[in-house]
Amino acid sequence: MLDDRMIRQEYNRIDPKRRSTLDYKKKQFATPTYKQQDYPHRLNYYDIPPTAEITLEQFEQWAIDRLRILAELEACSFRNKTPAESVAHLQPLLQKWLPLHSNTFSSAGAHDQNLKLERQKDHYSHFILRLAFSSTEDLRRRFARIESALFKLRFQHDDARERQAFVESLKLDWEVVPDDEKRALTADLLNATPGLKRHEAEEGGWFSVDFETVPELVEGRRVFLKAGKAYVPAREQLSIVLAGFNANLEKGLEIAARALPRLDEDDRLTPILNHLSKNFATPDSTLSDSDSTLSGAQVNASSIDAFTQHYPLCMRNLHMTLRKNSHLKHFGRLQYTLFLKGIGLTLEDCLIFWRQAFRLITDDTFNKEYRYNIRHVYGDVGGDANRRGRGYSPFSCQKILTEHPPGSGESHGCPYRHFSIENLTTLLQRTGANDRDLLRGVKEDVEKKRYHIACNRVFEWSHKADLKRVKDDGSWPTAELDTIVHPNTYFKRSYLLKTGARAGPVAKEEKEEEEEEEEEADKMEM
Numbered sequence: 103m104l105d106d107r108m109i110r111q112e113y114n115r116i117d118p119k120r121r122s123t124l125d126y127k128k129k130q131f132a133t134p135t136y137k138q139q140d141y142p143h144r145l146n147y148y149d150i151p152p153t154a155e156i157t158l159e160q161f162e163q164w165a166i167d168r169l170r171i172l173a174e175l176e177a178c179s180f181r182n183k184t185p186a187e188s189v190a191h192l193q194p195l196l197q198k199w200l201p202l203h204s205n206t207f208s209s210a211g212a213h214d215q216n217l218k219l220e221r222q223k224d225h226y227s228h229f230i231l232r233l234a235f236s237s238t239e240d241l242r243r244r245f246a247r248i249e250s251a252l253f254k255l256r257f258q259h260d261d262a263r264e265r266q267a268f269v270e271s272l273k274l275d276w277e278v279v280p281d282d283e284k285r286a287l288t289a290d291l292l293n294a295t296p297g298l299k300r301h302e303a304e305e306g307g308w309f310s311v312d313f314e315t316v317p318e319l320v321e322g323r324r325v326f327l328k329a330g331k332a333y334v335p336a337r338e339q340l341s342i343v344l345a346g347f348n349a350n351l352e353k354g355l356e357i358a359a360r361a362l363p364r365l366d367e368d369d370r371l372t373p374i375l376n377h378l379s380k381n382f383a384t385p386d387s388t389l390s391d392s393d394s395t396l397s398g399a400q401v402n403a404s405s406i407d408a409f410t411q412h413y414p415l416c417m418r419n420l421h422m423t424l425r426k427n428s429h430l431k432h433f434g435r436l437q438y439t440l441f442l443k444g445i446g447l448t449l450e451d452c453l454i455f456w457r458q459a460f461r462l463i464t465d466d467t468f469n470k471e472y473r474y475n476i477r478h479v480y481g482d483v484g485g486d487a488n489r490r491g492r493g494y495s496p497f498s499c500q501k502i503l504t505e506h507p508p509g510s511g512e513s514h515g516c517p518y519r520h521f522s523i524e525n526l527t528t529l530l531q532r533t534g535a536n537d538r539d540l541l542r543g544v545k546e547d548v549e550k551k552r553y554h555i556a557c558n559r560v561f562e563w564s565h566k567a568d569l570k571r572v573k574d575d576g577s578w579p580t581a582e583l584d585t586i587v588h589p590n591t592y593f594k595r596s597y598l599l600k601t602g603a604r605a606g607p608v609a610k611e612e613k614e615e616e617e618e619e620e621e622e623a624d625k626m627e628m
Contacts, residue, residue, distance in 0.1 A: 141221035142212045143268040144204045144260055145253070149350055152226050161230060162374050167199040168227035169378060172248045177585045179251070180547070180555045189255065194580045200224060204261040232351075233365070234378035236358035241379060246351050253347050257340055269339065274346050275315075279308035279333060287326065287333065294326035295335060307336035315345045380504055396597055401446040403455040409445070412596035414557060414589045415517050416502060417441050418533055423513040428462045433506050434514040435472075437497055439479050444496035444590040449480040499554050499587045518544070518553040535560055558586050561596070568599035 139152065156164075174195055178188040196202070201220050208214035228249070235245040257265065284291070291308070292298055313332040319325045319341050326333040334342060365371055401409070410421050420438045424430050430438065435456075442452055453476055457468055477483045481493030499516070508515040517526055526548065527541055535541070540563045547556035562569060572578040586592045597603075 139222075139225070140212070141218060141225070143271065144202055144221070144264055145256060145268045146221070146225055146228070147272060147347060147350055148225070148228050148232075148354065151229055152222075154222075156226060158370060158374075160226075161371070164223050164227040165230040165234065165374075165378055167223075168231055170199050171196060172231070172245075172252065173587070174585055175251055175255075176244075176248050177555060177558070180552055181559075189259070191580060191584075192255065195584055200227070202256065204264050206261055206264070230375075231378065232355060232358050233362065234375040236355045236362055237379060242352075242355045242359065246348065246355060249351060250344060250348050254340065254344055257343065269343060272343070272346065274342060276309040276311045276334075276342060279310050284308055287328075290326050290328075291333060291335075294333075295324060298335065309334045309336070309339070309342065311342055315349075316341045317345075380500065396446055396594060399446065399597065401451075403447075403451040403458065406442070406447070406455055409593075409597070412593050412600065414586075414592040415529065415533065415560065416515070417589055417593075419517055419529060420513055422532075424459050428460060431512050431514075433508070434512060435475070436479065436494075437502065437514045439476060440494055440496040441589055441593075443480060443493070445593055449477065449482055452476055452480070496588070496590050499557070499589065502589070503553060516553055516557075518548055518556045519551075523548065530560065535563065537563060554585065554587055557592070561586060561592060565596060565599050572599065 139150070139154065171192070174192060175188070178191060183191065200223070202224055203217060203220060205211040205217070208217055210217075212218075231245065235241040260268070279287075288300070292300060310331045310333055313320055313325075313327055313330060316325065316332050316334060316338075319334065319338060320327070320332060324338065365375070406421075410418055413421065417438065420430060420434055423434070424438070439452065439456075442455070447455065453473065456472060456476060457465070460468055460472065474483060479493050484493075502514075502516050503519055506514070508520050517529055521529065523545055526544070530541065530544065540559065543559050544556045547553070547559060569583070573583075582595075586595065
């Protein structure tokens with residue numbers, strides 16, 4: 103009998119490994135929990151994770167677009183730009199990469215399909231980057247700081263009515279100060295709140311919150327404190343909303359960090375997230391043919407030396423080393439060849455350039471050891487995929503910073519990262535950057551691992567007069583003056599500034615107008 107009972111108990115016992123498959127037939131026909139979300143407000147607290155399906159292409163591209171904005175926002179703070187300068191710099195970039203319009207933009211309001219798509223992209227891209235940057239404490243801290251700055255910028259420039267509707271929807275933990283208490287504390291409120299007038303203190307709205315929630319106001323001595331409560335005027339509402347946003351984001355990042363190990367098994371998302379987290383040091387950048395084309399520039403083997411004045415420091419170091427030693431090791435040749443390809447040097451001229459540069463070897467040695475590699479880089483030889491793709495693309499700053507660090511006797515890489523401060527200073531002085539304040543600023547950037555900011559600092563110093571000219575006459579749109587994250591972008595921007603040419607849509611329109619005039623002239627001749 104005992105054996106029978108034991109058998110019956112074993113038969114009725116649930117296998118722990120099969121718990122998740124209970125009632126599988128019911129689950130199969132259950133209502134799905136994944137659904138599209140509504141976005142009634144332009145602003146978002148990002149407290150509800152997205153649940154609808156998107157493609158892998160959207161997953162990656164949306165995150166990259168948001169990362170561009172965060173990188174520019176961080177660059178503005180690193181360069182000590184004023185709030186007004188930061189807004190002027192970021193607005194065109196936001197319209198290009200992460201537009202987010204208010205409900206008044208469309209007659210259909212929040213129901214407009216384009217507004218929904220914009221807000222969906224904003225919502226998803228935030229959570230994708232939240233996953234990518236939750237792996238370490240440093241990444242979480244940086245991400246929270248820059249996302250907070252982006253939210254603050256959007257909050258300050260939102261439509262007043264929509265902003266108030268958004269705030270009311272948050273149900274924040276604050277208490278409205280009643281009129282009788284406000285009248286009793288009027289003198290204290292006036293003394294503790296700088297710049298506040300009596301009628302504002304008596305007639306304006308006031309909120310009572312725990313003083314820990316508004317550390318920014320307490321630190322600046324801009325609020326009245328009593329019994330652990332801070333009395334915040336309605337005009338300082340942003341500080342309360344921002345404190346709630348930061349608290350919510352920090353909590354969400356901790357949850358994302360705990361969930362991150364479960365994604366290791368997903369071989370689709372993990373490589374994308376790893377790539378994004380690496381790009382937080384320097385955003386990745388791709389270079390299209392239009393980005394590297396220089397109209398009117400005669401780029402050939404004999405003109406390369408003249409163009410070096412427009413080189414970023416990494417390429418200038420490679421060129422000087424090549425001229426000094428008549429040789430570069432493999433990764434140095436690869437990095438420099440791709441850069442030359444990107445500025446418009448043809449394969450034939452590139453072969454001539456390298457053959458003349460390697461003047462200590464014979465033609466036979468060059469043809470055997472180097473010629474094929476140069477042709478392969480251009481896509482002239484190799485597999486079908488390499489030829490169809492026209493070879494390799496020029497290396498971005500992110501790739502140069504993170505891949506193949508230089509070893510002994512090698513000259514590739516980024517001098518701002520791979521050189522000692524003494525050697526970096528010497529190299530900058532050799533290229534003409536002797537300003538003491540500039541060198542001090544570069545040293546600070548390098549010590550804080552802001553390598554691309556150091557490079558941009560040198561660019562802005564060496565093109566100070568040209569940048570002022572294009573800003574004053576409005577010949578260059580602001581979007582064409584964003585942070586440089588590609589050596590070929592550095593070269594093109596320097597060349598256009600020094601030669602007085604125009605960039606971006608303005609130059610494109612002028613080119614189209616010239617072509618139209620030529621067509622009309624041809625018709626007239628006919």
